[in-house]
Amino acid sequence: MYFESLDELLNMAGHGFYVWSCYGLFVALLGINVWHARWQHLKALKQVKALVRRNP
Amino acid sequence: MKRNIEKEMVFMTQSIWRMPRWFHQMGSPKWFYDFAGILQPWFAVAAFVLLTWGAIWGLAFAPADYQQGNSFRIMYVHVPAAILSQSIFLGMAIAGAIGLIWKMKVAFMVARSCIAIGATFTAIALLTGAIWGKPTWGAYWVWDARLTSTLVLFFLYAGVMALNQAITERQVAGKATAILAIVGTINIPIIKYSVEWWNTLHQSSSFTLTDKPSMPADMYLPLLLTVLGSYCLFALVVLIRTRAQILQTQTSASWLMQHRDITGA
Amino acid sequence: MMRFMWTIIRRDLLLVARQPAEMINPLVFFVLVIALFPLGISPEASLLSQTAAGVIWVAAMLATLLSLELLFKLDHDDGSLEQLLLAPYPSWSLVLAKVFVHWLVSGLPLILISPLIATMLFLPSHAVPALMLSLLIGTPTLSLLGAIGAALVTGVRGGGMLLTLLILPLYVPVIIFGASSVAAAAQGMAIGGYMALLAAMFVFALMITPWAAGAALKL
Numbered sequence: 001m002y003f004e005s006l007d008e009l010l011n012m013a014g015h016g017f018y019v020w021s022c023y024g025l026f027v028a029l030l031g032i033n034v035w036h037a038r039w040q041h042l043k044a045l046k047q048v049k050a051l052v053r054r055n056p
Numbered sequence: 057m058k059r060n061i062e063k064e065m066v067f068m069t070q071s072i073w074r075m076p077r078w079f080h081q082m083g084s085p086k087w088f089y090d091f092a093g094i095l096q097p098w099f100a101v102a103a104f105v106l107l108t109w110g111a112i113w114g115l116a117f118a119p120a121d122y123q124q125g126n127s128f129r130i131m132y133v134h135v136p137a138a139i140l141s142q143s144i145f146l147g148m149a150i151a152g153a154i155g156l157i158w159k160m161k162v163a164f165m166v167a168r169s170c171i172a173i174g175a176t177f178t179a180i181a182l183l184t185g186a187i188w189g190k191p192t193w194g195a196y197w198v199w200d201a202r203l204t205s206t207l208v209l210f211f212l213y214a215g216v217m218a219l220n221q222a223i224t225e226r227q228v229a230g231k232a233t234a235i236l237a238i239v240g241t242i243n244i245p246i247i248k249y250s251v252e253w254w255n256t257l258h259q260s261s262s263f264t265l266t267d268k269p270s271m272p273a274d275m276y277l278p279l280l281l282t283v284l285g286s287y288c289l290f291a292l293v294v295l296i297r298t299r300a301q302i303l304q305t306q307t308s309a310s311w312l313m314q315h316r317d318i319t320g321a
Numbered sequence: 322m323m324r325f326m327w328t329i330i331r332r333d334l335l336l337v338a339r340q341p342a343e344m345i346n347p348l349v350f351f352v353l354v355i356a357l358f359p360l361g362i363s364p365e366a367s368l369l370s371q372t373a374a375g376v377i378w379v380a381a382m383l384a385t386l387l388s389l390e391l392l393f394k395l396d397h398d399d400g401s402l403e404q405l406l407l408a409p410y411p412s413w414s415l416v417l418a419k420v421f422v423h424w425l426v427s428g429l430p431l432i433l434i435s436p437l438i439a440t441m442l443f444l445p446s447h448a449v450p451a452l453m454l455s456l457l458i459g460t461p462t463l464s465l466l467g468a469i470g471a472a473l474v475t476g477v478r479g480g481g482m483l484l485t486l487l488i489l490p491l492y493v494p495v496i497i498f499g500a501s502s503v504a505a506a507a508q509g510m511a512i513g514g515y516m517a518l519l520a521a522m523f524v525f526a527l528m529i530t531p532w533a534a535g536a537a538l539k540l
Contacts, residue, residue, distance in 0.1 A: 001116055009116060012126035015191050019129050022184040023111065026133040029176050030289060036172075037296040044303035052313055208490045215487040222477045228540045232473050235537050236487065239469055242529065243491050246522070250494035257501065 066157055075158075083160035085302045086311045092295040099295065103288035110281030118275050127191040130184055132278055136286040137181035138202070141209060142244070144174035144290060148216070149241035152234025161305070162298070164230030167237060168220060169297035173290055175213035181206050201255035205248045212240045226305065325410045329418035336395075337426050343391070347427040348434065351384040355438050366443045373442035374452070374503035378496050380438075381431050381456060382463060386488065388427040389467040390474075390481045392419060393538065397475045402538070412535030420461075420468045420531070428460030444507060451506030458519040459499040465526040466491045472537035495522060 003009040012019050081087050114132035121128035148170040155163030185203050186196045197203070216236055223229035306312050337343050358376050359369060396402035405415055432453055439449050470488040474480035502515030 003116060012129070013120075015125055015127040018127050018187050018191055019115070022130045022133050022187050023115070025183055025187075026137070026180055029180055033173050033176050033293055034289070034296075037169075037293045037300070041296050041300035041303070044300045048303050048307060048312065051307055208493050211486070211490045215483075215490065218483050218486055219473060219477075222474070222479065222483055231540050232537060235469075235533060235540075236473060239529075239533055240490070243494075246494045246525075247490065250497045254497045254501065 080158075083158065083162050085162055085306050085309070088162050089299055089302050089315075092299050096292065096295050096299075099288045099292040103285050103292055106281050106285030106288060108285075110278045110285055113281065114278035118278055119272075121275075124192055127188060130188040132282050134181060134184040134188055135279060136283045137177045137184060138206065139283060140286050140290055141174060141178035141181050141206065144170050144177060145209065145212065145237070145244065146241055148174060149234075149237040152230075152237045155230060156234050161230075162302070164227075164234065165298045165301040165305075166294060167234060168230065168301065169294040171213065171217050171220060171233075172297075173293045175210065175217060177286070177290075178206060178210045178213055182210060199255070201248075201252040204255070205251040208247050208251065209244065212244075216240065322410050322414050325408065326414050326418040329405070329415060330422055333419060333422040334425070337422070343388070344426050344430070347384040347388045348430045350387055351380050351431055352434070352438065354380040354383055355441060358442070370443040370445065370507070373439065373444035374448070374507060375496075375500040376442060377435065377438055377444070377452065377503070378455075378459075378500040381460060382492055382496060384431060385427055385460060385463045385467060386485055388423065389464075389471050389488075390484055392423055392468060392471040393475045394471075394480070402475070406539060412538055413531035416468055416472070416531040416534040416538070420464050423468075424461050424464040428456070428464055431460060432456045444503070447509070448503055448507040451512050452503045454512075454516060455499045455502045455519060458516065458523050459495050462495050462519070462523045462526045463492060465523075465530040466495075468534040469530050469537060472534040475538065495519070498522070 003012075010016050010020070082091070110132060114129055118129070120126050148167045151163050151167035151170065154160060155167060182203065185206065189198055189203075190196050216233055219236055220229050220233045223232055303312070355376065358372075362368065362372075393402060396405065406412055408415075435452050435456055436449050439446070439452055444452065467484075467488050469491075470484045473487065474484050477483060498515050498518050502512045502519065505515060506512050
């Protein structure tokens with residue numbers, strides 16, 4: 001482990017804000033993308049199921 | 057009898073490039089839906105493992121850079137984003153070209169799935185590049201070659217996204233987006249070259265954000281992990297979105313009606 | 322096929338002649354935009370002469386964009402575009418003919434008026450030949466690249482804005498080298514390399530764009 005303590009890890013010798021905001025952006029933006037893709041799939045699935053129910 | 061050059065070119069491409077059976081198989085929505093469904097969880101696991109492993113290694117275990125200190129750790133998210141932003145655009149153009157040449161609907165769907173994730177990676181590359189610039193160069197934005205050409209790439213993505221949404225007929229939208237993506241891809245090297253050249257004209261320093269060749273292994277390996285993990289994440293999103301589009305457009309297909317996802321069997 | 326192209330050129334020129342506004346507008350826009358810069362920044366000669374090359378090029382690009390939307394729109398709206406595409410001639414010849422007229426109407430006047438503009442922005446007079454040459458090679462390239470965008474957004478609502486968004490990234494290299502060539506000339510440096518690059522881009526656009534725009538029109 002490069003850092004001695006959790007505090008040091010968060011602070012990163014003064015660069016903490018920059019590093020963590022970048023990683024946060026990465027996770028957040030990509031997470032939104034994956035979630036949205038999944039949501040799109042589930043919505044389409046629901047629509048097809050509804051269609052099948054109406055016309056058996 | 058007038059020669060239809062375009063038809064001839066398409067025919068020649070199709071016959072010269074004798075594609076293997078699996079290629080045409082992938083064009084079948086049913087086959088793609090099922091095959092993608094099998095691959096999906098694997099890519100999800102791979103993406104999670106690789107990204108987490110790479111991030112933890114890069115954040116907590118890799119040694120700090122001599123010049124930049126700890127802010128260089130941003131590299132582990134910035135570089136994958138930059139790499140993916142460009143290769144996704146290329147992939148989108150290739151998928152579009154395949155759709156145009158072999159008239160494959162699934163190819164157009166794949167191309168469409170790439171737009172949002174590609175634009176996201178480009179935005180991440182831009183934002184993390186700017187944030188990285190502050191401790192490194194003292195300013196959040198500098199008109200250096202890489203950031204500027206990433207910005208232009210973002211505009212290209214925005215254009216493709218806007219065109220895709222503006223055209224209401226799905227078929228026409230797919231083809232138009234494919235043409236735009238191909239034209240954009242051809243232009244990307246030209247744009248990059250001209251922006252780099254413009255940059256050397258106006259900038260005295262030639263400090264680059266990354267210093268790839270001279271990195272020791274324990275600095276370089278986490279990067280490999282995050283790049284691979286990002287590719288897996290991209291594959292995952294494309295598979296999910298393409299499957300969603302298949303569901304949306306193949307509502308009249310009998311295979312779909314009897315599929316176990318629908319009947320719950 | 323040459324007769325087909327010549328007919329299209331004559332027809333489009335005739336249409337423009339009936340509505341001279343179509344020809345005047347880009348020109349007026351060009352001069353207006355140029356005039357806005359000193360108003361917005363500063364009328365100081367030293368500052369303006371430094372930025373003159375870039376400002377003129379950006380203004381020329383904007384003026385070209387303004388008239389691009391109409392390239393195919395008018396024909397599409399009254400149905401004649403469909404008929405023209407059905408003609409037994411390759412679609413790229415139609416595109417080439419229309420782009421040529423577009424350049425005659427929007428690009429050529431800009432080139433001719435550029436010495437006047439150069440004076441307004443205090444561009445050194447020895448840079449004016451370079452300015453005119455760069456515009457001469459560059460504006461056809463802008464028209465050609467713009468044709469792809471115009472073809473893609475034909476029939477799409479709100480196409481004008483979308484067109485701008487689509488084409489501007491493609492214009493970046495042309496602007497960079499066009500403006501740099503004029504700036505280099507202003508400083509007394511050689512411009513041969515820039516012109517060669519601009520010419521290469523023009524030839525490249527000439528080869529690719531009519532075909533791509535033709536394919537896009539048929540959608």
